Amino acid sequence: MSTNEMSKTLGPDGGGGALVVGWKANRWWIAGLIVLAVAPFLVYPIFLAKILCFALFAIAFNLLLGYVGLLSFGHAAFFGMAAYISGHVMKEWGVTPEVAILIATASMAVLGVVFGMIAIRRQGIYFAMVTLALSQMVYFLALQSEFTHGEDGIQGIPRGAFLGLVSLESSLSIYYFVAGVFVLGFLFVYRVIHSPFGQVLKSVRENEARATSLGYDTDRYKLLAFTLSATLAGLAGATKVLVFQLASLTDVTWQMSGEVVLMTLLGGVGTILGPVVGAGIVVSMHNLLAEIGSVTTIVQGLIFILCVLVFRRGVVGEVSAWLRRRRSTKKHPRAG
Amino acid sequence: MMEILGIPAPVFLGQLLLGAINGAFYAVLSLGLALIFGLLNLINFAHGTFYMLGAFVSWLGLRYLGIDYWTSLVVAPLAVALFGIVIERTMLKRLYDLDHLYGLLLTFGLALVIEGVFRQLHGASGQPYAIPSALSGGVNLGFMYLPVYRAWVILASLVMCLVTWLIIERTKLGALLRAATENPDLVRAFGVNVSLMITVVFGFGAALAAFAGVLAAPIYSVNPIMGANLIIVVFAVVVIGGMGSIMGAILSGFLLGLVEGLTKVYWPEASSVVAFMVMAVVLMVKPAGLFGRNA
Amino acid sequence: MTRESLLVLRDLQTWYGESHILHGVSLDVAEGEVVTLLGRNGAGKTTTLKSIMGLARHRRGSVAFGGQETVHLSPNRIARMGIAFCPEERGIFSSLNVRENLTLPPVIRDGGMSLDEVYDLFPILLERGGSVGTKLSGGEQQMLAIARILRTGAKFLLLDEPTEGLAPVIVEQIGRIINVLKERGYTILLVEQNFRFASTVADRHYVVEHGRIVDEVSGNAVSSNREKLEAYLGV
Ligand SMILES: Nc1ncnc2c1ncn2[C@@H]1O[C@H](COP(=O)(O)OP(=O)(O)OP(=O)(O)O)[C@@H](O)[C@H]1O
Numbered sequence: 001m002s003t004n005e006m007s008k009t010l011g012p013d014g015g016g017g018a019l020v021v022g023w024k025a026n027r028w029w030i031a032g033l034i035v036l037a038v039a040p041f042l043v044y045p046i047f048l049a050k051i052l053c054f055a056l057f058a059i060a061f062n063l064l065l066g067y068v069g070l071l072s073f074g075h076a077a078f079f080g081m082a083a084y085i086s087g088h089v090m091k092e093w094g095v096t097p098e099v100a101i102l103i104a105t106a107s108m109a110v111l112g113v114v115f116g117m118i119a120i121r122r123q124g125i126y127f128a129m130v131t132l133a134l135s136q137m138v139y140f141l142a143l144q145s146e147f148t149h150g151e152d153g154i155q156g157i158p159r160g161a162f163l164g165l166v167s168l169e170s171s172l173s174i175y176y177f178v179a180g181v182f183v184l185g186f187l188f189v190y191r192v193i194h195s196p197f198g199q200v201l202k203s204v205r206e207n208e209a210r211a212t213s214l215g216y217d218t219d220r221y222k223l224l225a226f227t228l229s230a231t232l233a234g235l236a237g238a239t240k241v242l243v244f245q246l247a248s249l250t251d252v253t254w255q256m257s258g259e260v261v262l263m264t265l266l267g268g269v270g271t272i273l274g275p276v277v278g279a280g281i282v283v284s285m286h287n288l289l290a291e292i293g294s295v296t297t298i299v300q301g302l303i304f305i306l307c308v309l310v311f312r313r314g315v316v317g318e319v320s321a322w323l324r325r326r327r328s329t330k331k332h333p334r335a336g
Numbered sequence: 337m338m339e340i341l342g343i344p345a346p347v348f349l350g351q352l353l354l355g356a357i358n359g360a361f362y363a364v365l366s367l368g369l370a371l372i373f374g375l376l377n378l379i380n381f382a383h384g385t386f387y388m389l390g391a392f393v394s395w396l397g398l399r400y401l402g403i404d405y406w407t408s409l410v411v412a413p414l415a416v417a418l419f420g421i422v423i424e425r426t427m428l429k430r431l432y433d434l435d436h437l438y439g440l441l442l443t444f445g446l447a448l449v450i451e452g453v454f455r456q457l458h459g460a461s462g463q464p465y466a467i468p469s470a471l472s473g474g475v476n477l478g479f480m481y482l483p484v485y486r487a488w489v490i491l492a493s494l495v496m497c498l499v500t501w502l503i504i505e506r507t508k509l510g511a512l513l514r515a516a517t518e519n520p521d522l523v524r525a526f527g528v529n530v531s532l533m534i535t536v537v538f539g540f541g542a543a544l545a546a547f548a549g550v551l552a553a554p555i556y557s558v559n560p561i562m563g564a565n566l567i568i569v570v571f572a573v574v575v576i577g578g579m580g581s582i583m584g585a586i587l588s589g590f591l592l593g594l595v596e597g598l599t600k601v602y603w604p605e606a607s608s609v610v611a612f613m614v615m616a617v618v619l620m621v622k623p624a625g626l627f628g629r630n631a
Numbered sequence: 632m633t634r635e636s637l638l639v640l641r642d643l644q645t646w647y648g649e650s651h652i653l654h655g656v657s658l659d660v661a662e663g664e665v666v667t668l669l670g671r672n673g674a675g676k677t678t679t680l681k682s683i684m685g686l687a688r689h690r691r692g693s694v695a696f697g698g699q700e701t702v703h704l705s706p707n708r709i710a711r712m713g714i715a716f717c718p719e720e721r722g723i724f725s726s727l728n729v730r731e732n733l734t735l736p737p738v739i740r741d742g743g744m745s746l747d748e749v750y751d752l753f754p755i756l757l758e759r760g761g762s763v764g765t766k767l768s769g770g771e772q773q774m775l776a777i778a779r780i781l782r783t784g785a786k787f788l789l790l791d792e793p794t795e796g797l798a799p800v801i802v803e804q805i806g807r808i809i810n811v812l813k814e815r816g817y818t819i820l821l822v823e824q825n826f827r828f829a830s831t832v833a834d835r836h837y838v839v840e841h842g843r844i845v846d847e848v849s850g851n852a853v854s855s856n857r858e859k860l861e862a863y864l865g866v
């Protein structure tokens with residue numbers, strides 16, 4: 001019963017509505033790319049790059065919550081650990097950024113398989129608790145092991161040169177690099193969601209028992225989705241390190257796991273654009289409130305409460321519901 | 337000097353005692369968590385916050401109102417229970433028909449707000465709370481020195497757990513609670529006000545957490561984040577024990593405390609993650625948990 | 632109807648989420664009567680009982696009990712007016728033993744059976760008092776499910792398919808019990824698919840189809856209406 005409710009409340013497929021196939025859809029893609037290309041001339045590029053990294057993180061998370069109905073409360077483990085690994089190989093091994101990202105992302109795929117195999121043994125709220133506990137293990141490992149430099153983190157990580165050719169030292173070049181990674185990640189998730197595999201995931205979310213009776217090995221689908229999500233979260237973390245040149249404990253804490261939940265919830269669970277919008281809002285809020293002690297935490301908590309009580313569809317979900325309503329009243333003007 | 341398994345006895349037993357104390361807190365917290373989960377289908381992320389509030393109410397009471405430890409032991413849980421009841425009536429109540437994940441998200445937000453407010457007001461550093469004079473000092477048992485307060489914490493937690501267990505397993509009220517956990521609608525159809533029962537149980541769970549907080553105040557310093565890190569370990573405890581069983585929650589709490597204590601002796605680096613490692617192993621071997629009934 | 636109606640349903644409509652299940656059920660049950668709801672699987676018999684009890688919350692129309700409207704009330708309030716419910720799946724609690732199961736429903740008013748009277752009627756429950764409720768056989772569980780609502784003082788019983796899946800001897804026993812209850816002044820609304828059984832205990836029968844009452848047959852007219860009823864029930 002609860003799974004049914006979840007599909008209704010957690011997964012309005014709204015945001016995707018704007019991105020349907022066909023030539024009309026291409027207009028939106030092109031518009032999006034132009035916005036990405038022009039934005040750094042209007043807004044501070046590092047700030048934008050930060051938003052894009054978190055947006056990718058949230059997209060990865062949403063793949064799991066919005067399309068499989070699994071709430072991971074431990075995604076910071078992948079985000080943060082990938083940051084450490086990519087920072088470490090950049091700084092200590094001196095590899096180029098794309099190689100560092102590949103190594104870190106691949107490592108998170110492995111970690112994703114391991115954690116996934118443990119976590120999918122329990123459903124629903126248990127899944128959330130298990131992922132949280134597993135990520136706390138990663139936090140303590142990061143706190144204690146040598147390569148992470150404990151409380152100090154890995155500092156002064158060089159950005160290097162893309163393919164050894166194009167230096168990423170300038171704000172603008174790192175921005176475009178991040179934007180490129182983001183677009184690839186976004187496209188990938190978009191394709192996954194609209195593939196036959198994505199359809200199976202949705203049917204698992206809506207009614208797992210039925211999916212099983214149709215002959216799908218739902219555990220395998222869930223594991224694959226978890227691994228993809230972990231890998232992409234790793235990609236986001238590995239990329240973020242290049243922007244800030246720092247890998248620190250912040251990125252592996254449970255607070256960070258909570259933050260990505262907040263971004264997705266606020267933007268709209270189960271929508272394509274929701275996580276991007278949510279990341280934009282939360283990152284901006286951080287920048288605004290950074291100076292005022294614990295106020296950020298309090299505001300975040302309040303947003304959580306508000307979202308859950310009155311705003312469950314999130315920004316994108318609400319907007320697309322509003323658009324749908326408007327369209328349908330236009331099509332069927334009120335009789336009499 | 338006497339040795340146990342290659343470790344000097346006082347060191348070994350000292351760590352075991354520390355483990356038992358942590359275990360006592362785990363047990364009381366996971367008991368409340370399991371009770372709430374059973375009836376409300378809610379993972380209460382704010383459970384650690386209630387624990388912190390218990391300690392803080394006790395500290396504030398002593399500092400500003402001169403309320404002593406013994407009074408606090410009753411007043412703080414009552415105050416936190418009242419707070420919990422208000423939360424349940426005003427917010428959680430609206431979520432019962434929705435996916436259970438929303439309850440987790442709401443209580444997570446609540447924990448952020450409350451801990452943020454206390455950090456803002458009191459800073460992140462700890463406030464000391466003196467051990468009440470009747471429980472200060474210690475006794476030399478010959479093979480180790482036993483601080484009286486620590487013995488008291490273990491005893492008080494054990495008694496609290498057992499009393500709760502007896503109420504649930506042996507009384508009429510407990511039978512209603514068990515029945516409502518299984519099939520709330522049918523119990524409603526018998527004329528029982530299950531909504532009221534839910535409110536009371538949530539309040540009671542909050543009170544249990546606050547009780548543990550008051551017990552913890554003289555041992556750990558009182559600070560706004562004392563509950564946040566603890567609750568994640570308690571989640572692991574709950575997964576290990578399996579939510580289905582009250583006794584399971586109690587036993588696995590104490591058990592895990594002891595395992596942590598032993599790990600501190602033999603492999604100190606792993607002591608902070610051992611709970612999660614045990615959880616992972618249990619999940620692989622027996623997904624429903626050690627005492628769980630269904631997966 | 633000569634006697635005064637205890638329960639009156641008028642145009643009762645019920646929804647589960649988006650699906651509209653009851654499309655206007657109207658029926659009367661007089662005090663002391665045994666009335667059955669007959670109908671095929673999925674016709675809406677259980678939903679009717681759950682709507683009376685308030686367990687199917689999204690309902691509209693009128694459900695008057697003892698002259699008082701109950702359609703806005705919660706299940707516990709409705710139960711306290713003197714209605715007791717025995718669910719189709721029997722609802723024996725696995726975390727309670729037989730004795731606990733039996734004494735679980737609180738006594739809501741005087742006039743219910745004492746525990747001794749219940750044990751007289753269901754001796755097996757005394758014998759198995761200490762065992763886990765769900766370890767009983769199907770027939771014993773059904774006895775327990777009926778027995779536990781007799782203590783509460785409620786005089787109006789909703790019994791949902793008490794004979795489903797049980798051996799003929801046990802069905803017979805349940806029939807005897809229903810007749811005893813009737814003699815003691817209980818009013819019973821009984822859901823049945825087995826109209827042969829229903830005809831041995833009931834005064835009247837309603838036929839439910841697609842969430843509506845489509846026919847009413849009095850108890851003594853069952854044999855003359857046999858073919859019609861068989862067609863309704865698809866037997
Ligand atoms: N919880 C529910 N949610 C949605 N639909 C339901 C629910 N319960 C029952 N239904 C639907 O309502 C209709 C009526 O069901 P109901 O249980 O009242 O039938 P019934 O007459 O008691 O059948 P049976 O003889 O099989 O017990 C059925 O189509 C069923 O699928």
Ligand SMILES: [Mg+2]
Pocket residue numbers: 676677678719791
């Ligand atoms: Mg039925």
